[in-house]
Amino acid sequence: MSAANEKAHAFVAGLAASAGLAPLAEAGRQAMTDLPVPTRKSERWKYSPLTPMLVTPVRTAPAHEGWPKDVPTNPIPGLDAYRIVLLNGQVVAEACDLPVADGVVCIPLLQAMAEGRIGAGDEDWSAYHTREWVGAVHAAHAQDGLFLSLESGVVLDRPVLVHHHTTGENVASCPRHRLQVGANAEAEVVLWSSAPEGASGMVNAVLEGKVGAGARLGVDKVQHEHGAVFHLAHEHVTQDKDSTFRIHTVTVQGHWVRNELNALQHGSGSHTIMHGAYLPKGQEHVDNHTTMDHTVPHCTSSELYKGILYDRSTGVFNGKVFVREDAQLTNAYQQNANIVADAGASINAKPELEIYADDVKCSHGCTVGQFDEEALFYLKSRGIADRAARALMVQAFIGDVLEGFGQDEVAQEVEGLLADRHGWM
Amino acid sequence: MANDGEDKILEEVTGKAYEFGFTTDIDSDKAPAGLNEDIIRLISTKKNEPEWLLEWRLKAFDTWQAMVEPEWPHLQYEKPDFQAISYYSAPKQKKELASMDEVDPELRKTMEKLGISLEEQKRLSGVAVDFVMDSVSVATSFKDKLAELGIIFCSMSEAVQEHPELVKKYIGSVVPVRDNYYAALNSAVFTDGSFCYIPKGVKCPMELSTYFRINESGTGQFERTLVIADESSYVSYLEGCTAPQRDENQLHAAVVELVALDDAEIKYSTVQNWYPGDEEGKGGVYNFVTKRGICHTRSKISWTQVETGSAVTWKYPSCVLKGDDSVGEFYSVAVTNNMQQADTGTKMIHLGKRTRSTIISKGISAGKSQNSYRGLVQIMPNADRARNFSQCDSLLMTDRCGAHTFPYIETKNPTAQVEHEATTSKIGEDQIFYCLQRGIDEEQAISLIVNGYAKDVLNKLPMEFAVEAQKLLAISLEGSVG
Numbered sequence: 010m011s012a013a014n015e016k017a018h019a020f021v022a023g024l025a026a027s028a029g030l031a032p033l034a035e036a037g038r039q040a041m042t043d044l045p046v047p048t049r050k051s052e053r054w055k056y057s058p059l060t061p062m063l064v065t066p067v068r069t070a071p072a073h074e075g076w077p078k079d080v081p082t083n084p085i086p087g088l089d090a091y092r093i094v095l096l097n098g099q100v101v102a103e104a105c106d107l108p109v110a111d112g113v114v115c116i117p118l119l120q121a122m123a124e125g126r127i128g129a130g131d132e133d134w135s136a137y138h139t140r141e142w143v144g145a146v147h148a149a150h151a152q153d154g155l156f157l158s159l160e161s162g163v164v165l166d167r168p169v170l171v172h173h174h175t176t177g178e179n180v181a182s183c184p185r186h187r188l189q190v191g192a193n194a195e196a197e198v199v200l201w202s203s204a205p206e207g208a209s210g211m212v213n214a215v216l217e218g219k220v221g222a223g224a225r226l227g228v229d230k231v232q233h234e235h236g237a238v239f240h241l242a243h244e245h246v247t248q249d250k251d252s253t254f255r256i257h258t259v260t261v262q263g264h265w266v267r268n269e270l271n272a273l274q275h276g277s278g279s280h281t282i283m284h285g286a287y288l289p290k291g292q293e294h295v296d297n298h299t300t301m302d303h304t305v306p307h308c309t310s311s312e313l314y315k316g317i318l319y320d321r322s323t324g325v326f327n328g329k330v331f332v333r334e335d336a337q338l339t340n341a342y343q344q345n346a347n348i349v350a351d352a353g354a355s356i357n358a359k360p361e362l363e364i365y366a367d368d369v370k371c372s373h374g375c376t377v378g379q380f381d382e383e384a385l386f387y388l389k390s391r392g393i394a395d396r397a398a399r400a401l402m403v404q405a406f407i408g409d410v411l412e413g414f415g416q417d418e419v420a421q422e423v424e425g426l427l428a429d430r431h432g433w434m
Numbered sequence: 435m436a437n438d439g440e441d442k443i444l445e446e447v448t449g450k451a452y453e454f455g456f457t458t459d460i461d462s463d464k465a466p467a468g469l470n471e472d473i474i475r476l477i478s479t480k481k482n483e484p485e486w487l488l489e490w491r492l493k494a495f496d497t498w499q500a501m502v503e504p505e506w507p508h509l510q511y512e513k514p515d516f517q518a519i520s521y522y523s524a525p526k527q528k529k530e531l532a533s534m535d536e537v538d539p540e541l542r543k544t545m546e547k548l549g550i551s552l553e554e555q556k557r558l559s560g561v562a563v564d565f566v567m568d569s570v571s572v573a574t575s576f577k578d579k580l581a582e583l584g585i586i587f588c589s590m591s592e593a594v595q596e597h598p599e600l601v602k603k604y605i606g607s608v609v610p611v612r613d614n615y616y617a618a619l620n621s622a623v624f625t626d627g628s629f630c631y632i633p634k635g636v637k638c639p640m641e642l643s644t645y646f647r648i649n650e651s652g653t654g655q656f657e658r659t660l661v662i663a664d665e666s667s668y669v670s671y672l673e674g675c676t677a678p679q680r681d682e683n684q685l686h687a688a689v690v691e692l693v694a695l696d697d698a699e700i701k702y703s704t705v706q707n708w709y710p711g712d713e714e715g716k717g718g719v720y721n722f723v724t725k726r727g728i729c730h731t732r733s734k735i736s737w738t739q740v741e742t743g744s745a746v747t748w749k750y751p752s753c754v755l756k757g758d759d760s761v762g763e764f765y766s767v768a769v770t771n772n773m774q775q776a777d778t779g780t781k782m783i784h785l786g787k788r789t790r791s792t793i794i795s796k797g798i799s800a801g802k803s804q805n806s807y808r809g810l811v812q813i814m815p816n817a818d819r820a821r822n823f824s825q826c827d828s829l830l831m832t833d834r835c836g837a838h839t840f841p842y843i844e845t846k847n848p849t850a851q852v853e854h855e856a857t858t859s860k861i862g863e864d865q866i867f868y869c870l871q872r873g874i875d876e877e878q879a880i881s882l883i884v885n886g887y888a889k890d891v892l893n894k895l896p897m898e899f900a901v902e903a904q905k906l907l908a909i910s911l912e913g914s915v916g
Binding site: 052334335337347349350351352353354355356357358359360361362363364365366367368369370371372373374375376377378379 | 506508813815828830831832833834835836837838839840841842843844845846847848849850851852853854855856857858859860
């Protein structure tokens with residue numbers, strides 16, 4: 010066994026095997042030995058080697074003793090939403106508030122398994138454990154999460170908030186969610202992850218979604234974790250014809266974050282929106298890997314990621330757009346804009362296009378630059394102080410992403426948190 | 435038939451060279467296939483090389499043996515069998531041709547299509563250019579004129595004999611032995627190439643050019659080119675190549691190193707038109723090339739390339755912008771047709787302050803080909819106010835070809851400005867229709883549109899080369915619209 014593998018082995022030794030998802034866990038355990046542990050030499054991980062995470066072994070948290078009193082179950086003031094809360098990967102049932110309605114099944118994932126709502130052999134949609142070592146680690150130790158299933162035509166009246174809270178030292182959490190939106194149904198989901206100062210360990214989350222014909226799924230995803238948590242997240246959503254999938258990902262704070270977002274269009278006429286923003290400071294690391302897979306004709310996608318890198322932070326953006334053979338008349342757009350604000354910060358961007366069909370319109374743009382000195386001068390000449398002027402410009406820069414959120418309350422809360430963190434007024 | 439044509443081309447190319455007194459009179463002086471230390475010693479002995487160079491080669495061979503062939507390019511090909519290649523061969527002697535009538539009519543037709551004048555066609559048979567025929571440099575000209583200015587332009591073997599201090603100082607300084615798999619291989623077995631040195635303050639009065647050709651069956655070519663522009667000098671260097679049809683894949687793993695000292699400028703232009711294989715992708719040249727230049731203070735290196743040939747291309751002409759205020763440029767048109775595959779682009783490494791780079795890449799894919807742009811723009815922490823602009827456009831001609839873009843942007847400086855944009859689209863049917871309406875046939879229309887699309891790059895080529903390149907684009911895309 011190589012040194013890297015030995016470290017990886019020691020790292021996961023303290024994790025409890027997945028209880029409720031046995032077949033998947035078995036496949037995950039096997040894949041963990043078969044797949045290589047990502048290092049700086051792995052093309053997909055070259056900018057985000059796992060080495061710093063593997064230094065300190067983690068363990069699964071013991072059964073929880075209730076939701077911590079000082080943490081609000083709903084971190085977003087004013088948001089009227091259904092709620093499922095998880096502590097270190099385990100559902101805290103007494104703190105949840107889930108909808109009960111015709112055509113709606115909204116329950117913890119393990120309960121859905123136990124009730125036979127997930128068929129044998131249908132436990133996994135993403136095959137993430139067959140592709141990535143971290144996916145295998147997740148599968149082998151998958152815990153609980155949200156199971157949301159909407160029948161055809163059902164429109165959920167309120168968004169569902171999924172609040173995951175990490176607490177304790179060197180804790181490993183593997184939350185797993187499944188969203189199934191039937192034909193012409195509509196759902197909005199808010200994914201919020203938090204952690205207090207002093208928390209450390211790993212969050213390795215997977216979300217799988219299927220958006221039916223003509224259906225809509227919107228996701229607001231916010232990462233706001235203090236402490237030293239390594240956060241790995243994978244979303245894998247497939248879309249049927251004429252469906253819409255939207256996701257906004259904002260990393261407000263996170264010690265080390267890797268978001269891996271895949272959208273697959275299986276039905277023509279589908280539309281995908283993937284927007285995101287990241288503003289790391291200190292020595293934080295934020296990595297956004299996205300894959301937009303156009304497999305059928307007449308689909309569109311729009312991708313916009315914006316980042317500001319402060320202090321000695323590092324950012325990574327890797328956006329892959331596939332246009333498969335026969336996916337004619339695809340219109341794909343991708344934009345990534347970055348501002349390196351301080352000496353010592355760095356950004357690694359890799360916007361990629363892989364195109365196998367000819368009658369398509371695909372473009373991507375990527376920029377790295379600074380705040381426009383002239384615009385700054387303009388604001389200052391009108392009596393706005395340097396600091397306030399810079400804050401205004403940051404808000405304007407990030408504003409494109411924030412304004413697209415499904416829930417205004419979430420956007421406002423994110424803006425407030427960013428303002429506190431970066432000293433905007 | 436193919437062999438016949440091949441021999442004719444051989445005759446045509448080598449015939450004229452003979453009068454420059456190439457000395458070997460063995461029909462083919464060829465080493466046995468296979469690669470080991472003895473072969474490297476043989477190459478070194480044949481070329482009468484000094485001890486240090488042999489040691490360098492052996493060290494490179496050691497390095498190469500410990501390396502593995504890279505898997506990351508977006509390419510699929512049968513890995514070359516390095517033991518089946520002969521690493522040394524001197525060209526065949528052929529009788530001189532009496533007139534152009536003796537030239538293979540197919541070749542003449544292509545030359546005519548390319549718009550090469552009769553005089554030029556004769557010249558192409560090996561006169562005013564430094565010809566690399568297989569592995570040994572056959573003829574060198576313009577030498578006296580250049581010598582007056584102190585310019586050294588000769589084959590690498592000659593440079594090793596006559597200017598060992600320059601070769602020793604600069605060889606491997608830009609592309610180190612362990613840089614990559616094929617660079618290491620080249621360092622171990624390179625047989626010849628061009629060497630050019632422009633002294634301080636000299637502006638080279640003419641474009642220096644080398645025509646590379648591959649002819650001997652089963653012989654890989656491993657050229658090593660070294661261009662050194664001393665302080666405040668200028669040189670424009672042209673490299674062009676054609677290869678006759680053959681059935682087995684031929685490996686070509688060259689290394690080109692450019693050194694631009696303070697205030698110098700090097701313009702390096704390439705037209706690459708090696709045999710791309712037939713419509714089913716059979717045969718064709720493997721072109722795995724490492725090209726890199728290093729820019730010192732206020733110097734400039736400009737790469738311009740028109741890539742139409744080769745079955746598989748793997749090539750990233752790069753600039754290391756080491757000196758403050760240095761400039762790197764990369765202009766490229768890459769055309770792939772039928773089953774061709776290209777993974778090509780550039781690297782701009784910004785080390786010095788106020789360094790600037792421009793990348794314009796135009797890809798054209800037709801048939802069932804795969805054409806990838808892969809580029810790196812790296813801004814290091816000290817490169818204050820560095821600037822980069824990259825534009826990568828892809829044009830798709832059929833619904834079975836692929837166009838891909840893999841740009842890498844790594845910025846570690848808060849004052850740098852980097853812009854990258856890429857677009858992919860189909861050749862405009864309305865534009866073709868417009869031309870057809872006006873009595874311009876489809877092939878001409880495509881040629882017109884493609885040349886317009888590639889204009890930004892073609893404009894950067896020296897004039898004669900640009901004319902040839904335009905025609906080459908048209909020929910490469912003949913019958914390609916689906």
